[in-house]
Amino acid sequence: MNLTAAEENYLKAIYHLSDGASKSVSTNDIAAEMKTKPASVSDMLRKLGEKEVINYRKYYGVNITPEGKKLALQTIRKHRLWEVFLVEKLNFAWDEVHEVAEELEHIQSPLLIQRLDAFLNYPKFDPHGDPIPDEFGDVKARPRIPISEMEIDQSGQIVAVKDSSAAFLRYMDKVGAYIGARVKILDKVEFDGSVEILVDQKKSIFMSKDVASNILAVQS
Amino acid sequence: MNLTAAEENYLKAIYHLSDGASKSVSTNDIAAEMKTKPASVSDMLRKLGEKEVINYRKYYGVNITPEGKKLALQTIRKHRLWEVFLVEKLNFAWDEVHEVAEELEHIQSPLLIQRLDAFLNYPKFDPHGDPIPDEFGDVKARPRIPISEMEIDQSGQIVAVKDSSAAFLRYMDKVGAYIGARVKILDKVEFDGSVEILVDQKKSIFMSKDVASNILAVQS
DNA sequence: TTTTGGGTTTAGGTTAGTCTAAAAATAAGT
DNA sequence: ACTTATTTTTAGACTAACCTAAACCCAAAA
Ligand SMILES: [Mn+2]
Ligand SMILES: [Mn+2]
Ligand SMILES: [Mn+2]
Ligand SMILES: [Mn+2]
Numbered sequence: 001m002n003l004t005a006a007e008e009n010y011l012k013a014i015y016h017l018s019d020g021a022s023k024s025v026s027t028n029d030i031a032a033e034m035k036t037k038p039a040s041v042s043d044m045l046r047k048l049g050e051k052e053v054i055n056y057r058k059y060y061g062v063n064i065t066p067e068g069k070k071l072a073l074q075t076i077r078k079h080r081l082w083e084v085f086l087v088e089k090l091n092f093a094w095d096e097v098h099e100v101a102e103e104l105e106h107i108q109s110p111l112l113i114q115r116l117d118a119f120l121n122y123p124k125f126d127p128h129g130d131p132i133p134d135e136f137g138d139v140k141a142r143p144r145i146p147i148s149e150m151e152i153d154q155s156g157q158i159v160a161v162k163d164s165s166a167a168f169l170r171y172m173d174k175v176g177a178y179i180g181a182r183v184k185i186l187d188k189v190e191f192d193g194s195v196e197i198l199v200d201q202k203k204s205i206f207m208s209k210d211v212a213s214n215i216l217a218v219q220s
Numbered sequence: 221m222n223l224t225a226a227e228e229n230y231l232k233a234i235y236h237l238s239d240g241a242s243k244s245v246s247t248n249d250i251a252a253e254m255k256t257k258p259a260s261v262s263d264m265l266r267k268l269g270e271k272e273v274i275n276y277r278k279y280y281g282v283n284i285t286p287e288g289k290k291l292a293l294q295t296i297r298k299h300r301l302w303e304v305f306l307v308e309k310l311n312f313a314w315d316e317v318h319e320v321a322e323e324l325e326h327i328q329s330p331l332l333i334q335r336l337d338a339f340l341n342y343p344k345f346d347p348h349g350d351p352i353p354d355e356f357g358d359v360k361a362r363p364r365i366p367i368s369e370m371e372i373d374q375s376g377q378i379v380a381v382k383d384s385s386a387a388f389l390r391y392m393d394k395v396g397a398y399i400g401a402r403v404k405i406l407d408k409v410e411f412d413g414s415v416e417i418l419v420d421q422k423k424s425i426f427m428s429k430d431v432a433s434n435i436l437a438v439q440s
Numbered sequence: 441t442t443t444t445g446g447g448t449t450t451a452g453g454t455t456a457g458t459c460t461a462a463a464a465a466t467a468a469g470t
Numbered sequence: 471a472c473t474t475a476t477t478t479t480t481a482g483a484c485t486a487a488c489c490t491a492a493a494c495c496c497a498a499a500a
Contacts, residue, residue, distance in 0.1 A: 006487060027448055040488055042449050047486090059448060059495060090335040100329045109320045115310040226457065247478055260458055262479050267456090279465060279478060 001051060001071065005106040008075045010034060010044050011053055014064050015072035020139075022069070024061040073137035079105040080126035080133075081116050087127040088120060094127040095169035128169075129160025129179045129216065145219070147183060148193060148212035155184040156217035163214040172215075175205045183217060221271060221291065225326040228295045230254060230264050231273055234284050235292035240359075242289070244281040293357035299325040300346035300353075301336050307347040308340060314347040315389035348389075349380025349399045349436065365439070367403060368413060368432035375404045376437035383434040392435075395425045403437060 003011065013033040017025040027045070031038045049056030053068030064072065082104040086092040092100075114135070117123075124140075125131055133139045144159050158181045161172065172178065176199060186204060187196040193209030223231065233253040237245040247265070251258045269276030273288030284292065302324040306312040312320075334355070337343075344360075345351055353359045364379050378401045381392065392398065396419055406424060407416040413429030 004486075028446090036487090037489065038448065039450080039490080043487075046449095086332075090332070090339055092331070092335070096331070100327065100332055103327050103329075104324075107320065107323050109323075111312070111316070112306075112310070112320055115312070119310055224456075248476095256457090257459065258478065259460080259480080263457075266479095 001053065001067065003051070003053070003071060007044070007048060007051075008071070008106060009102075010041075010048060011064070011068055011072045012075050012079075014048075014054060014062060015069060015076070018064055022063045022065075024063055026061045030062075070137045073133040073139065075105050077133040077135070077137075078107075078113055080130060081113065081120060081123070083126045083128070084120050084123045084132070085116060088123075093169075093173075095166040095173070097127060098164055098166070125160075127179070128164045129158075143218060144216040146213040147185065147197060147215045147217050148195060148209050150185050150217065150219065152185050152188055154219055155182065156219040157182050158215055158217050160216040161214055162216060168211075168214060171211070175207070176203055177205065177215065221273065221287065223271070223273070223291060227264070227268060227271075227273075228291070228326060229322075230261075230268060231284070231288055231292045232295050232299075234268075234274060234282060235289060235296070238284055242283045242285075244283055246281045250282075290357045293353040293359065295325050297353040297355070297357075298327075298333055300350060301333060301340065301343070303346045303348070304340050304343045304352070305336060308343075313389075313393075315386040315393070317347060318384055318386070345380075347399070348384045349378075363438065364436040366433040367405065367417060367435045367437050368415060368429050370405050370437065370439065372405050372408055374439055375402065376439040377402050378435055378437050380436040381434055382436060388431075388434060391431070395427070396423055397425065397435065 010030065013030055014025050017023075017029055017033060027038050027041045030045075031041045034041070045054065045056050045062055048054045048068070049062075052065060053071055054062045054064050056062050079101045082101040083097045086097040086100060087094055117135075123132055131139045131141065142159060146162070147156070147158075150156060158177060158179055160179065161168065177183075181199050182201065184198045184201075185195060186198050189195070193212070194207060195209070195212045196204060196206045197212075198204050230250065233250055234245050237243075237249055237253060247258050247261045250265075251261045254261070265274065265276045265282055268274045268288070269282075272285060273291055274282045274284050276282050299321045302321040303317045306317040306320060307314055337355075343352055349364075351359045351361060362379060366382065367376070367378075370376060378397060378399055380399065381388065397403075401419050402421065404418040404421075405415060406418050409415070413432070414427060415429070415432045416424060416426045417432075418424050
């Protein structure tokens with residue numbers, strides 16, 4: 001099954017919106033995610049349905065098929081490997097890689113990806129802490145929770161960010177939060193859910209619930 | 221000036237067919253080079269003419285403009301840098317890189333190319349011996365002649381191949397000819413122009429004029 | 441159970457890039 | 471100079487990916 005770049009982007013969006021499962025996804029949500037109009041989405045869903053990478057019943061949303069999931073994971077694998085390359089080898093900042101990886105992920109060459117993977121020493125996670133699927137599409141999920149859901153006095157380690165936008169990542173840099181940092185919850189404000197955390201046993205950061213919910217950690 | 225991938229490919233073809241100068245190029249030749257039909261070429265020439273990267277007078281062929289030449293050289297620069305990356309870093313064979321580089325060259329990111337160039341240590345030549353233009357589009361040409369034009373007993377060093385097709389490159393590998401090899405002309409057959417050469421002072425190779433004209437050397 | 445409003449699809453149009461077939465322009469041969 | 475032959479362009483169609491505007495579906499509220 002050969003997909004165009006646009007089809008790959010849509011399929012990836014559908015995969016993400018279904019949270020990796022085969023949960024049903026709506027036309028409007030896809031349009032929002034893809035920054036296109038619902039009419040364009042309907043058009044694309046018909047095509048993806050014909051290619052049997054999604055199950056499409058008009059007016060009832062779509063579910064990704066096992067075949068579609070495999071293809072989406074291949075694209076995600078490529079995206080994340082390229083991100084690792086850009087950061088590790090070309091010294092890109094983690095907030096500069098997404099757009100370029102969005103283009104690079106569509107290069108068609110199994111050999112290229114196989115060799116890139118080896119060159120990067122088979123990385124398991126991308127610069128944002130997201131797991132890199134293996135060549136068969138297997139992802140080993142790490143248990144992780146938003147620090148907004150951690151309790152006072154609990155400790156953990158930042159392992160990923162939910163929002164990979166440049167704006168959010170630059171905020172992370174600014175306050176000195178990074179993947180791998182050790183954190184401890186110092187205080188939580190009941191009223192609005194904002195939290196105060198201690199980073200690496202020295203720096204205290206105060207952040208809104210919105211921010212805290214985008215920082216993912218493993219507890220320890 | 222922003223060009224689409226297709227426009228970049230056409231412009232590159234026109235640049236190559238004009239031998240780097242602003243020599244006039246015909247619709248049919250472009251169609252042959254691009255493996256499209258003349259009708260498609262006419263269409264594209266109109267567009268490229270409007271963007272002023274070529275001078276286009278109907279029925280009289282096209283000339284690349286200085287602006288067009290600069291853009292073509294940018295694409296060529298990217299193509300060749302990626303080829304170096306694939307061979308040097310990802311262990312591709314020199315006959316496996318062209319198709320992939322043909323896709324990678326269209327990735328739009330000045331930062332990416334600048335960083336890639338640095339990562340590769342500012343290479344001056346690609347795996348086929350072709351010079352890599354600098355970021356301003358300057359290429360320093362090396363004097364080089366096909367070994368079919370060398371005289372008996374003359375010596376030199378292989379610096380490039382004119383034909384970068386996988387078939388030709390695999391032939392080069394098979395007979396043990398490579399970029400950097402020292403060669404000496406042992407014999408030339410008047411009748412058909414075929415030649416016998418000595419490679420690295422040990423291996424003698426007999427080849428047709430056609431082959432010999434695709435191997436470029438500097439005399440010494 | 442009928443109305444109504446939000447979500448979704450269809451209808452019809454646009455641009456890029458390709459094609460075939462036919463027309464037109466230039467170049468070549470007598 | 472006139473008639474061919476070759477090259478090139480135009481005309482008309484197709485697919486992919488988008489759009490706007492209009493029609494349509496369906497589920498929740500009246
Ligand atoms: Mn993409
Ligand atoms: Mn990422
Ligand atoms: Mn190309
Ligand atoms: Mn090359």
